[in-house]
Amino acid sequence: MADTTDTTADGGAAAGASWDNEQSEVLLDYYRQMVLIRTFEQTASEMYKRAKIGGYCHLNSGEEATVVGLMAALERRDYLFTNYRDHGYALCRGMEPGAVMAELFGKSTGVARGLGGSMHMFDTEVRMLGGYGVVGGQLPVATGAALALTYRGEAGTEAEALMCQLGDGTTNIGAFHESLNLAAIWDLPIVYVIVNNRLGMGTSVEAASGEPELYKRGASYRMEGDRVDGNDVVAVREAAAAAMHRARTERKPFLLEAMSYRLKGHSVVDPERYRSSESSEEAKESDPLPAMRDWLLAQGVLDEDKADQIESDADQQVDDAVSFADSSPDPDPADLFDYSYATDVANAPHTLPGEPVVEMP
Amino acid sequence: MADTTDTTADGGAAAGASWDNEQSEVLLDYYRQMVLIRTFEQTASEMYKRAKIGGYCHLNSGEEATVVGLMAALERRDYLFTNYRDHGYALCRGMEPGAVMAELFGKSTGVARGLGGSMHMFDTEVRMLGGYGVVGGQLPVATGAALALTYRGEAGTEAEALMCQLGDGTTNIGAFHESLNLAAIWDLPIVYVIVNNRLGMGTSVEAASGEPELYKRGASYRMEGDRVDGNDVVAVREAAAAAMHRARTERKPFLLEAMSYRLKGHSVVDPERYRSSESSEEAKESDPLPAMRDWLLAQGVLDEDKADQIESDADQQVDDAVSFADSSPDPDPADLFDYSYATDVANAPHTLPGEPVVEMP
Amino acid sequence: MPVITYRQALNDTLRAELTRDENVFLIGEEIGQFEGSYKITAGLLDEFGPTRVRDTPIAEEGFVGAAIGAAMMGLRPVAEIMTINFSLIAMDQIVNHAAKIYGMFGGQTPVPMVIRTPGGGGQQLGATHSQNLEVWYAHVPGLKVVAPSTPADAKGLLTAAIRDDDPVIFLENLSLYNTKGEVPDGEQVTEIGKAAIAKEGTDITVIAYSRASVIAVETARKLEEEGISVEVVDLRSLRPLDRQTVCESVRKTSRAVVLEDDWLSYGVGAEISATVMEGAFDYLDAPVRRVAAAEVPLPYAKPMETAALPDAQDLTKVIREQLEATSFFR
Amino acid sequence: MPVITYRQALNDTLRAELTRDENVFLIGEEIGQFEGSYKITAGLLDEFGPTRVRDTPIAEEGFVGAAIGAAMMGLRPVAEIMTINFSLIAMDQIVNHAAKIYGMFGGQTPVPMVIRTPGGGGQQLGATHSQNLEVWYAHVPGLKVVAPSTPADAKGLLTAAIRDDDPVIFLENLSLYNTKGEVPDGEQVTEIGKAAIAKEGTDITVIAYSRASVIAVETARKLEEEGISVEVVDLRSLRPLDRQTVCESVRKTSRAVVLEDDWLSYGVGAEISATVMEGAFDYLDAPVRRVAAAEVPLPYAKPMETAALPDAQDLTKVIREQLEATSFFR
Ligand SMILES: Cc1ncc(C[n+]2csc(CCOP(=O)(O)OP(=O)(O)O)c2C)c(N)n1
Ligand SMILES: Cc1ncc(C[n+]2csc(CCOP(=O)(O)OP(=O)(O)O)c2C)c(N)n1
Numbered sequence A, B: 001m002a003d004t005t006d007t008t009a010d011g012g013a014a015a016g017a018s019w020d021n022e023q024s025e026v027l028l029d030y031y032r033q034m035v036l037i038r039t040f041e042q043t044a045s046e047m048y049k050r051a052k053i054g055g056y057c058h059l060n061s062g063e064e065a066t067v068v069g070l071m072a073a074l075e076r077r078d079y080l081f082t083n084y085r086d087h088g089y090a091l092c093r094g095m096e097p098g099a100v101m102a103e104l105f106g107k108s109t110g111v112a113r114g115l116g117g118s119m120h121m122f123d124t125e126v127r128m129l130g131g132y133g134v135v136g137g138q139l140p141v142a143t144g145a146a147l148a149l150t151y152r153g154e155a156g157t158e159a160e161a162l163m164c165q166l167g168d169g170t171t172n173i174g175a176f177h178e179s180l181n182l183a184a185i186w187d188l189p190i191v192y193v194i195v196n197n198r199l200g201m202g203t204s205v206e207a208a209s210g211e212p213e214l215y216k217r218g219a220s221y222r223m224e225g226d227r228v229d230g231n232d233v234v235a236v237r238e239a240a241a242a243a244m245h246r247a248r249t250e251r252k253p254f255l256l257e258a259m260s261y262r263l264k265g266h267s268v269v270d271p272e273r274y275r276s277s278e279s280s281e282e283a284k285e286s287d288p289l290p291a292m293r294d295w296l297l298a299q300g301v302l303d304e305d306k307a308d309q310i311e312s313d314a315d316q317q318v319d320d321a322v323s324f325a326d327s328s329p330d331p332d333p334a335d336l337f338d339y340s341y342a343t344d345v346a347n348a349p350h351t352l353p354g355e356p357v358v359e360m361p
Numbered sequence C, D: 001m002p003v004i005t006y007r008q009a010l011n012d013t014l015r016a017e018l019t020r021d022e023n024v025f026l027i028g029e030e031i032g033q034f035e036g037s038y039k040i041t042a043g044l045l046d047e048f049g050p051t052r053v054r055d056t057p058i059a060e061e062g063f064v065g066a067a068i069g070a071a072m073m074g075l076r077p078v079a080e081i082m083t084i085n086f087s088l089i090a091m092d093q094i095v096n097h098a099a100k101i102y103g104m105f106g107g108q109t110p111v112p113m114v115i116r117t118p119g120g121g122g123q124q125l126g127a128t129h130s131q132n133l134e135v136w137y138a139h140v141p142g143l144k145v146v147a148p149s150t151p152a153d154a155k156g157l158l159t160a161a162i163r164d165d166d167p168v169i170f171l172e173n174l175s176l177y178n179t180k181g182e183v184p185d186g187e188q189v190t191e192i193g194k195a196a197i198a199k200e201g202t203d204i205t206v207i208a209y210s211r212a213s214v215i216a217v218e219t220a221r222k223l224e225e226e227g228i229s230v231e232v233v234d235l236r237s238l239r240p241l242d243r244q245t246v247c248e249s250v251r252k253t254s255r256a257v258v259l260e261d262d263w264l265s266y267g268v269g270a271e272i273s274a275t276v277m278e279g280a281f282d283y284l285d286a287p288v289r290r291v292a293a294a295e296v297p298l299p300y301a302k303p304m305e306t307a308a309l310p311d312a313q314d315l316t317k318v319i320r321e322q323l324e325a326t327s328f329f330r
């Protein structure tokens, strides 16, 4: 197990060394996806300020290389569960930017009909079975979904497997422990990926975790683990793909830790008073986007024109997404009770505030 | 860290080798306590069948060497939290056998006034702050009590420290993970002791735990741990005392695992249909009482007369306990609401079933 | 009709559903080798093997969550939580996940699962092992909550619960497991959301569920000998609640008492009383009364426990008081 | 009297109690460096240091349990659970431990602690982050539960809660933090277990608590202009419940409406209605009505969320209906 304990010093650019063997088109595609996520979320942040988006809104900004690398490791047949910091995953997994933006706008064309919002991207089509808002809540559920995979097919290279993303702070909660233990004793095809962005909301990994090298926590379940530079999109993909392959073929769970950064506040409204200026500086230096852009330029895979093109394409896509979301209808309060229950039964309560629940003759 | 992975083969007798350096009186005292626990619980089991005791009743039978060794490692000033399998701890910690038996009988002279029962031995005097019935429930509470110790005194050889007992099956629940992590990051003077009796109710450690060498689970918190032969009363005491000393002086938590056996069913009503005859045989061979008796006899520390005397003394103590319990008064239903709240406030509901909670004038 | 125990009815139903649909599987602590803490799953591991009858470590949050995830993928897990008291550990999974996933994600994925769990006091299990927390579940949209009182309903409602596409909390009761009753052979599906008239009567309505319903029927039978005609409404389903049946009965009898095993304040009976207020106020001769548990952590000692829990005597007394207050006895 | 926000009142009170009693300490996620998710603990880490203001990992079960243990040892922890939704993870510690330890062990060790936690919807936080689960806590003996609606009561009740020897669930509300009100200087202790008449009136009683009480008072003021005199009972304490004050008011006005933010079925309003049934039935001109949230996982989209939550308009409509039904308008 490679122990890439310190991935801070060199950052994304140096990590690029591992990109030499990749086809240019593949790398460009990754870069394109990273730019799309960044652009999408910058706009989302803007739309939040304009009150087009409400509630909480957590961004992947700074984590794009991790997100894209992880998603590149999944096959279409694989399943994904994430936490509430889920826009990038939704986009990379193949949800339409328009439908994702519409979800943020709370429109009926949103991926969850506007009922979920930012934290709750979900689309059975692309097998992303949800962004979840309660810290750790996705882990038992994802573990059970992985259990279900063992009921419907044999292990093998073509088997379905499952990825469950979580944050560093989430390794301290009970659900993490119970889930990993179950996955271990039941030999489940699941890869748990800790996106270690160094912070809970404002709490550092060191302050929160007795063992701050989080991938080592798999040892409590004899579960293998590894740490990877989250700014190195290819390294992330390789590590995740290897773990997914193992999950498919051997039905062994894995604990992968991607060392990443959170460029912005915990959510778009977080003033980050707790963040020292150095740590903000450090985070900015670790921004995977300029690093990858520079590397691609240096390698001649990209030129300035093409780079601009990628950015303006992303702008266009996001503009279209906003237009789509903007022009989409609100969900209709008359449909409020449509998704209370999957199986209708007698006497289900369908009354609005103040309406009587039972008639007096 | 000694890795006494297999403590089954040699059992208690061989373990006795470590007893050579002990004073005879100390060993005799341990043996006496072990006999008292066994006798007490045999009688309790009998009383259960006679319906003098109700509810659940979990015995320490087979774990006596562990219980006595652990309790010998505690100072009077130390605190103890346990699970529901708590009679032996209560007795060794210094609760009167009569008051413990009275608690089992649900009498007002019981250690918890008959309100707790078998699972809930508690006595602030002897600093045993409770046997708890929800698996894992005692861990966060004990951890918080250890936190409180850091508020009221400095570390040092005279400092108070805390022991929290739990079962092997309990290492799989979330509360275990959260508690140990807190103890680690807060440097708490607490020793977690896993009494590994190889079984949850009927589930083996191997079936339930991804890492069945349970003391190793401390690694997730960089918490040191060790395993000890639970049939060797002196080894248990030594390991526990060392851990408690470290907790006092360095304020470092520790995870100790004592390899023990459960001679009987999970509780007195368990028919143990799941237990293979071999495993029952194995357990019986691992009974620490005859092993210690034989060793003491062989060493000339004990002779048959003295051994009989110890047993009949225990019988006498337990008979007295039963008499005391039997002749004690039931708690009075008129006092039902006496311990609802520590601070009385207006409008607290004090009505019996069917009584009106508010008067219509 | 065969007369079997509530326990047997559950066991039979689990067997039948495991046989009928291979997507059904059982999951929980000690349900396999140990055959269940209360032996509801006895024999099933041997019959169906460890994939269909899955023993878990002690990890309520983990295995209940796992059941949810499995249900999202199309399996139909039936989870056993050893007692309702331990369900607190799985509460986030039940309320923030099982109950939310269908609606919150816009109806994309149903969560067809059952959580079987017994509640109830009276066994001297002490304060943490004797609770009746059903009102908590009954309060939560997205869940369905049933609480059968008879072996026949245990069968019919468990069958319905397993076949339902929503998460169903299936409330058993420690003191009902050994009770007996007639249970029809063959497939029986009892509609979720409908109360039953457990006994017809004209003078007063007693509303109850689970163990309390058994007590209510017994009490009604006794009082019949004295010429008092008690109607017993067995709620069976706490969510959805069949307000119509409750109110119709009370409109007929003009008097009502709720018998419930949970604590009085904010218990199930509060909702029943409020419901009668809203749907039968004009018909009431006297305010609805509640017979519920005393509001204390339930003590271990038998006389204390007995004093704290409602029983037939308490119910009888309140029925008489109600009748007296409304000049039933002349 | 100074006019300050509810947030400021809480912050001031925590500071005052930390200063007064060195056994008091704060514990919770992000309450120190981050100053609290809703900034209730702003500045306190700097003033009192990390021993008195203790940041925890994300581990609600662990740190709430730790607060319980610390309380047993004589400290007086004030735990913050970021929102009531996450309290589900700590439920076993709260209900099976905090609420039981004093009684179950025969009164040997009190558990003097406070759990502060905000509930409430209306912020588009979606189904898992917008709940009002107060009725769950209100149901549990061994706990005390308060839900102040004004900055003054926030101060008075938090002071009382911290000084109380029992576990107190202190319910805040996201939409109240920025509301303002007069708060007396100096020490203020508001008795736990007593409701307040938030506004006197003679025609109809509205019973409410927390955010709903603010809406009720506003609505009452508006209706006053039309000559409708609404009395508002602010429960303040859900456990113990001040049934006397509720019933006295209703006996006076003969009409009652409950306004509550939680789901209707088995909500707080059910107990209020049942209480009025039992203590003021003979005085009622019409059945008590409840205005509560629609029973769905709360949707994110604003129009849906708005439709599901009760507001002043809903309350006004029901008040008018009540008055009409009882021929108030001639
Ligand atoms: C059980 C629970 N407790 C607290 C919160 C509030 N909360 C939301 S995000 C967060 C920090 C999570 O940190 P981490 O796991 O590192 O994920 P990240 O936000 O960095 O992606 C907290 C405490 C929550 N949502 N759920
Ligand atoms: C949360 C919870 N789940 C289930 C139970 C039921 N239960 C009581 S004891 C027990 C087994 C515990 O095994 P272990 O931790 O090894 O302790 P032992 O009984 O062997 O001392 C179980 C499952 C419980 N009390 N609490």
Ligand SMILES: [Mg+2]
Residues within 6 Å of the ligand: A167, A168, A169, A195, A196, A197, A198, A199, A200
């Ligand atoms: Mg993080």
Ligand SMILES: [Mg+2]
Residues within 6 Å of the ligand: B167, B168, B169, B195, B196, B197, B198, B199, B200
């Ligand atoms: Mg064990």
